[in-house]
Amino acid sequence: MKYEFAPDLQYEAGKIAKTLFPHIKIGFFRCLRSYGSQSRDTIARCHALGKLMQKAMNVPAFYAIEFISENFDRLSDEERIKVIIHELMHIPKSFGGGFRHHDFVCERNIEMFYQKYENLKKAVKGDFLHKEEKEVENVFEADKSKDKTERQRRLFGFRFR
Numbered sequence: 001m002k003y004e005f006a007p008d009l010q011y012e013a014g015k016i017a018k019t020l021f022p023h024i025k026i027g028f029f030r031c032l033r034s035y036g037s038q039s040r041d042t043i044a045r046c047h048a049l050g051k052l053m054q055k056a057m058n059v060p061a062f063y064a065i066e067f068i069s070e071n072f073d074r075l076s077d078e079e080r081i082k083v084i085i086h087e088l089m090h091i092p093k094s095f096g097g098g099f100r101h102h103d104f105v106c107e108r109n110i111e112m113f114y115q116k117y118e119n120l121k122k123a124v125k126g127d128f129l130h131k132e133e134k135e136v137e138n139v140f141e142a143d144k145s146k147d148k149t150e151r152q153r154r155l156f157g158f159r160f161r
Helices: 007-020 051-057 077-089 107-142 148-156
Strands: 002-005 029-035 044-048 063-068
Touching: 007 029, 007 063, 007 077, 007 107, 044 077, 063 077, 077 107
Parallel strands: 029 063
Antiparallel strands: 002 029, 044 063
16 A cells, blocks of 8 residues: 545535534644545545554644545545535544544535535535625726726736836
């Protein structure tokens, strides 16, 4: 087996964690891709540094999410996000090195969190675009009587020369 850090998955998992799971400490989990797995059904695994090792090493809890490249990389974008959500759901609110089991991490809850994530993404994007359009509209409405350089300054933060 070969492991390598997966910055693309780390970024995506970080966005999802910030949005859906604020108890997850972004600096204390890493995403890795593994290559050469013989597993046919496993797509990803969540690993934790258990309490005993934390005490022995005098370090806080730490989680690693392994994405099995042969199985994960061929999924659609939607399925990849659902797998990331699934693995993040295993991390309990206590963030102490334990796991949430499949009584909580189930298809119904994964789908619920996925829909929530997609809706939040759309809402944030929609609010941003709506707000941006409204600001531009307001600038033009308020500046009909002002000269061109003043409109440029208000719109772009500076004026063109």
